[in-house]
Amino acid sequence: MTDKVYRQLCEMMAKRGGMYPGMDIPEFYNLAGELFTPEEAAVYMAIPQGYSPPAAIAGNMGRNEEDVAKILEEMAYKGLCTAGRMGDTTFYGAPPFVPGIFEFQFMRGTSTEKDVRIARLIRSYKNAMDKTRGAIKITFPVNRVIPVNKTIKAENRIHTYHQVKTYIEKYDPIAVSTCFCRHEAKLNDPGDDCGKPNEVCMQFGMGAQFVIDRKMGRKIDKTEALNILEISEEAGLVHAAINRQEIDFLCNCCSCHCMILKTALSQPKPGLALNSGFMPERDAELCTACGTCIERCPADALTSGADDFPELNMDRCIGCAVCATGCPSGAIVMIERPGIPAPPVDQKALKEALKSSRG
Template sequence: MGKVNQYKRLAEALDNVSTGFPSFFGIERLGLKKLFSEEDAKTFADMIPRECQTPAQFAAKNGCDEKWASEKLYDMSKRALIYRRRTTEGEECYEYCQFPFAFGLIEFQGAGNPDKSYLPFMGAYAGLSKYSDGLGATMPMYRSVPFRKEMVVDNKVLPYDDIEEVLARHDRFAVSVCVCRDMHDNKECNHPKETCIITDDMADFYVENEMGRAITRDEAREILVSGEEDGRVIQITNSKNAENICSCCSCGCAMLKIAGRFSRPAGKQWGNYHVACVDEEACVGCGKCAGACGFNVLSVEDGKVKVPEDLFGCMGCGRCVFECKTGALKLKQKPEEELYEPPEDLIAAHNAWHEMKVERVGK
């Protein structure tokens, strides 16, 4: 019997998490070899898929020593190859889980690993493989929410889309670099890099791994407010719990670029709101709203703003509403039959993405 290829097992395990990690002529394994030792690869592949697990559960599944499992899983989590969070059993009691290629391995490594030798391989993989096709065919990784409920007609904002309620729901916050801006280094992007907000258990993981720094709720709010001023968009992890709150820009954010490429069918899930002209008489045809939209949704015709009937590409971010100083534009909640209710937390979202992926490709 030949030697088991642990990197092939690792790639297959990653393909079994979230939106998947489809093979592409082995390029993906070249990048993984830069991050994972062979033992790391085997350990990741041996974990229970899409579930948090204690060292005792891992040891029972794989017939290994629990002390070894505890030390190994902790070590891998400190190198941000897997995710770690505390259990209710005590301060130093942890459970671990596999995280996908994104949001996960790429962001964790981008924030905490100074060795970027894996990036050329992963960049080639992301650009050439069918990975992006999967992102466009399933529930989006993030969704846009308004900066303020006052931007929305009748202040109708769902509780899990109200950024103030989202912030109030969490106790602990951290901020890290925006990995998209940091890795792409777009010379035309002048937005600050330290804008990626992480909450609660994920915040602990980032701070303890020195991938980010602890901040207060007020500091998190200030980051988002500054984004409204300089043209960034609030995107939150596609879960009610909103473990990650991004302050993104269309010039640097990979997810916003994907939104522009894949606005159907998943586009209807990028947000629960869309732009609407609520007072055509107030419009002075200045064009600031059209200039602010990163997806070319709006235009000005005959001295008035034109909102297309199909709203193709509109993410409901509210950038245009912020720029409209006459009150002609507001966001409007979508019809009830089109509203989107996200999974409870990120682990539940991983399972939802996986189910969609299995339905789409059959495995």
């Protein structure tokens, strides 16, 4: 019976999709058995697409609502389902592995024996899946870069979705948590530490409340959120979010560990797989050919050219503005990049764009 539940879970996770869906390989079952009890796996599979109240989920299982509600809340704390209150009722959703369950495991930043065990099982599953199916191919950007607003040239058109501060001003509450990518790396190998700040990943609105209620992060005010942006920019991290005009999270990514950035940079043309809609413009009179921008560029889009002045490879440029924020002579500004469409309006539009890109 137990094996049957996990095989059914694998089939369900395959349907949920995401970057690492369910795959019928031994590594999946090793991981699933560590994350889910058989009862939790059955509850997960009873959650419909979208969000549902415990009564509906219990009805799908033919079980008592109170018992199922208790299991759902335990699962939410474990990061096996999402939750959000609407009025007096808590609704629950079943996220895919990525984005979703994998990230929730490490947002608290704890380093227990179980955390280490899960981190190793997740890495084993990802490695085995990559080997089985080959490298991930991005046909339409699932995520996008949000440029550093202060680096954009004054005469450029700046939409609200180009400005991180727009989301900070708009949403309440805001939460911050540990970068799950960098923390997962340290759990697998304590020496695998790039030195970048870790408590920098933010959530907004209902997603933030979920993180706060389950102690996966802490509530912050708008002043601290803006300060985290500055710390991230100084460290050369890239602001990355879901590729739609309304976002519910903001990652501050490094190129050495973060899944969003690493996956995009592995593509033949990273600049088309992940982009902000902007590109750097260098003032030749102000540029001193110091090489700082080349060192800071997370995409290796800048190289040393004639007389050591930087040359831009547009195929690799993701428009993050890390070069501009670090330029000591202020010689780089960001200008609008032609040919990059506006982000899809919402999740439905993003799903339609992804479906269309895959034929």
